Amino acid sequence: MYKIQTLNNIAVAGLNRLSRETFEVASEIAHPDAILVRSANMHEMEIPSTIKAIGRAGAGVNNIPVERLTGRGVAVFNAPGANANAVKELVLAGMLLAARNISQAWQFARGLEGEDEAIHKAVEAGKKQFVGFELPGRTLGVVGLGAIGVRVANAARALGMRVVGYDPTITVQRAWQLASDVKPARGIDDLLARSDFVTFHVPLTEDTRHMINAERIRLMPKRAVLLNFSRAGIIDDEAAVAALDEGHLYSYVCDFPSNRLKDHPRVITLPHIGASTAEAEENCAVMVADQVRDYLETGNVTNS
Numbered sequence: 001m002y003k004i005q006t007l008n009n010i011a012v013a014g015l016n017r018l019s020r021e022t023f024e025v026a027s028e029i030a031h032p033d034a035i036l037v038r039s040a041n042m043h044e045m046e047i048p049s050t051i052k053a054i055g056r057a058g059a060g061v062n063n064i065p066v067e068r069l070t071g072r073g074v075a076v077f078n079a080p081g082a083n084a085n086a087v088k089e090l091v092l093a094g095m096l097l098a099a100r101n102i103s104q105a106w107q108f109a110r111g112l113e114g115e116d117e118a119i120h121k122a123v124e125a126g127k128k129q130f131v132g133f134e135l136p137g138r139t140l141g142v143v144g145l146g147a148i149g150v151r152v153a154n155a156a157r158a159l160g161m162r163v164v165g166y167d168p169t170i171t172v173q174r175a176w177q178l179a180s181d182v183k184p185a186r187g188i189d190d191l192l193a194r195s196d197f198v199t200f201h202v203p204l205t206e207d208t209r210h211m212i213n214a215e216r217i218r219l220m221p222k223r224a225v226l227l228n229f230s231r232a233g234i235i236d237d238e239a240a241v242a243a244l245d246e247g248h249l250y251s252y253v254c255d256f257p258s259n260r261l262k263d264h265p266r267v268i269t270l271p272h273i274g275a276s277t278a279e280a281e282e283n284c285a286v287m288v289a290d291q292v293r294d295y296l297e298t299g300n301v302t303n304s
């Protein structure tokens with residue numbers, strides 16, 4: 001019998017991949033063989049010496065001390081691509097929220113009170129106040145052409161946008177194979193200079209931390225939109241807020257709330273819900289449960 005500890009709610013579809021005859025699964029369990037985790041921060045955790053595998057029900061592994069664990073012979077699995085469609089859809093929503101001032105207009109509409117005539121007048125005022133812009137013909141810069149970036153690029157093309165892509169880890173030819181009609185940028189600075197919207201789909205590393213700072217924001221066209229559905233820290237929030245205040249940026253859409261961002265009228269923050277759909281949670285749970293199960297039972301590594 002293998003013992004699996006769950007540190008977060010892992011979708012039932014994933015847990016169902018672990019047969020009751022062979023696996024005992026619980027959130028509290030002595031001497032576990034493996035851990036299934038979503039977002040719990042494992043860096044400060046004492047990880048039992050019995051652990052042989054960790055399954056992260058998501059793409060990023062920065063909540064897991066991967067080096068420390070692999071140095072100890074623990075296999076770390078993740079679920080690349082399993083939530084990519086969910087994140088893509090929220091990025092598209094983010095672009096539309098920004099372009100059509102939806103968040104501000106919604107707040108405005110919620111605050112309306114009074115008789116029909118007063119509401120009618122306010123509606124007329126709202127129409128003037130919340131004039132937005134359309135996506136066709138605008139350029140989206142996609143930084144990181146992995147499973148999510150490629151999906152975002154293709155969806156943006158379908159909406160009539162131009163797409164410029166940059167990924168230092170893949171060749172231009174490969175980028176072309178993955179995302180049709182994506183123009184390769186010569187580097188991050190070139191991409192920023194050419195993009196009305198920029199979205200990031202890269203992990204947070206020493207190289208990507210504050211990849212977007214005040215200097216780089218100034219390379220972007222005026223009234224550009226920044227979107228961060230990857231990891232907090234890739235964009236320097238203070239620089240983004242300053243650029244919003246100066247009117248250089250039009251909007252900043254960020255899937256990470258923070259005190260610095262919460263009151264700004266042109267910032268839209270979300271509580272890291274990019275991967276929070278029933279489908280994505282199920283896909284991630286199934287993918288990591290299968291990998292952890294196979295590894296414990298056969299020693300086979302299908303992705304790590």
Ligand code: MLT
Pocket residue numbers: 038039057058059060061083272274275276
């Ligand atoms: C990911 O890395 O794929 C996301 O952080 C998943 C999640 O929200 O748990």
